Amino acid sequence: MALTPAAEPTFCLFGTSAPANLGLAALRAATLGTLLSGHPGAGVTIFDDGLGARSGGVFVDGHVVPVTLCGARISRRVYRPEAYLNMRASALLGLPNPGLARIDACHAVLDLSGGDSFSDLYGVRTFRLVAWPKRLALLRDRPLVLLPQTYGPFRRPRLRRQAAGLVRRAAMAWSRDPDSFSALHDLLGADFDPDRHRDGVDVAFALSPRPPDQPDRDRLESWWQEEPGPVVGINVSGLTLGTGRARYGLSADGVHVVKQLCEQLLAESDVRVLLVPHVRGSAGADDDRRVTDQLHSELSAQHGSRVAVTPSGFDAHQAKWVISRTAWFVGMRMHATIAALSSGVPVAGIAYSMKVRGVFATVGQEKHVADARNLSDDELLDVLWRSWQSREQAAAELAVQAPVTVDRACRQLDDVVALAQAEAARRGPTRTG
Numbered sequence: 001m002a003l004t005p006a007a008e009p010t011f012c013l014f015g016t017s018a019p020a021n022l023g024l025a026a027l028r029a030a031t032l033g034t035l036l037s038g039h040p041g042a043g044v045t046i047f048d049d050g051l052g053a054r055s056g057g058v059f060v061d062g063h064v065v066p067v068t069l070c071g072a073r074i075s076r077r078v079y080r081p082e083a084y085l086n087m088r089a090s091a092l093l094g095l096p097n098p099g100l101a102r103i104d105a106c107h108a109v110l111d112l113s114g115g116d117s118f119s120d121l122y123g124v125r126t127f128r129l130v131a132w133p134k135r136l137a138l139l140r141d142r143p144l145v146l147l148p149q150t151y152g153p154f155r156r157p158r159l160r161r162q163a164a165g166l167v168r169r170a171a172m173a174w175s176r177d178p179d180s181f182s183a184l185h186d187l188l189g190a191d192f193d194p195d196r197h198r199d200g201v202d203v204a205f206a207l208s209p210r211p212p213d214q215p216d217r218d219r220l221e222s223w224w225q226e227e228p229g230p231v232v233g234i235n236v237s238g239l240t241l242g243t244g245r246a247r248y249g250l251s252a253d254g255v256h257v258v259k260q261l262c263e264q265l266l267a268e269s270d271v272r273v274l275l276v277p278h279v280r281g282s283a284g285a286d287d288d289r290r291v292t293d294q295l296h297s298e299l300s301a302q303h304g305s306r307v308a309v310t311p312s313g314f315d316a317h318q319a320k321w322v323i324s325r326t327a328w329f330v331g332m333r334m335h336a337t338i339a340a341l342s343s344g345v346p347v348a349g350i351a352y353s354m355k356v357r358g359v360f361a362t363v364g365q366e367k368h369v370a371d372a373r374n375l376s377d378d379e380l381l382d383v384l385w386r387s388w389q390s391r392e393q394a395a396a397e398l399a400v401q402a403p404v405t406v407d408r409a410c411r412q413l414d415d416v417v418a419l420a421q422a423e424a425a426r427r428g429p430t431r432t433g
């Protein structure tokens with residue numbers, strides 16, 4: 001076991017456990033990149049869907065920094081130490097558990113809830129999944145910090161009460177946009193405390209871009225230089241297909257509208273289209289690659305090499321590098337659009353939940369949100385086309401607003417570190433490993 005000085009706090013991070021989802025990867029990478037860049041001596045355990053404790057790494061200032069990965073999951077195999085029920089039983093009975101030991105040794109439990117999953121919108125099981133880490137942290141009397149995220153919506157009063165109880169007991173809770181801050185205030189009612197309950201921004205605004213590895217970078221550079229004309233980036237989400245339209249109450253077919261938009265752009269201008277999936281195929285039936293490949297097949301049949309798809313295997317840093325080089329971006333996945341917004345790229349967001357408008361509002365771009373829940377196909381296309389036509393004005397606005405928001409994303413973790421340092425000083429040296 002290694003002795004950790006009290007001046008160097010240790011953290012556990014929950015809520016970023018789907019590696020095939022580049023949005024969650026962006027949340028993880030941006031959080032740890034910002035944290036470890038300013039505090040390289042901090043210790044970090046990332047809880048994920050894996051088995052046991054393993055070695056991992058995150059990019060910080062262009063270098064890989066080692067971290068520990070530890071499994072935590074809802075599982076019927078309660079004999080497995082990664083099962084949340086096993087952790088809870090171990091805590092109550094005083095039995096050893098490696099994940100629980102890391103929670104006990106840390107100075108703050110950081111929880112992102114996937115950015116927008118502290119809700120019952122995605123079902124009761126997902127709510128339970130994001131509630132488990134919060135309950136364990138509070139059970140072990142560790143400072144719980146809810147990093148910038150969306151709170152709600154809650155359709156079930158019982159789950160809303162549970163969520164409010166967890167937030168009330170957290171040492172600190174951050175929202176990620178003005179709408180989320182209002183929801184946090186409403187959730188807490190008279191218990192709202194401005195010292196603990198903060199108005200923040202999505203941590204992914206602080207994500208650093210990184211060029212793709214060779215030979216993918218050469219292929220992209222070659223395609224970029226093939227012909228003149230701006231490159232439009234497009235992200236379509238597999239979430240909106242099939243039962244997704246009913247789940248989110250969509251009145252418009254976003255994928256169909258995006259295809260119409262691309263056809264109009266390709267026919268009326270010299271643009272080229274780069275399709276950027278943000279959830280890879282291993283994530284399940286809602287992955288972006290499947291719908292992206294179909295869109296590419298249909299568009300390239302007529303427009304050939306003017307339409308391309310980013311190579312598979314990019315991480316969140318590399319996806320942001322690609323998005324940052326586009327002249328205009330259209331996205332359904334929230335963190336694909338944040339990659340554009342934070343890079344100063346004008347972007348239109350196709351919304352299928354409440355979260356989009358608030359995040360765009362943090363950089364004054366809410367007028368570029370097209371809500372597929374209450375617009376027809378024609379109305380959705382009209383909003384996107386007007387966004388394209390006003391892209392130069394949007395770029396000028398982002399040149400002012402984006403750096404301010406990126407700075408906020410970086411600085412908001414200073415208060416989180418200060419809280420953990422105070423806890424470390426209070427407890428003295430601890431043993432981890």
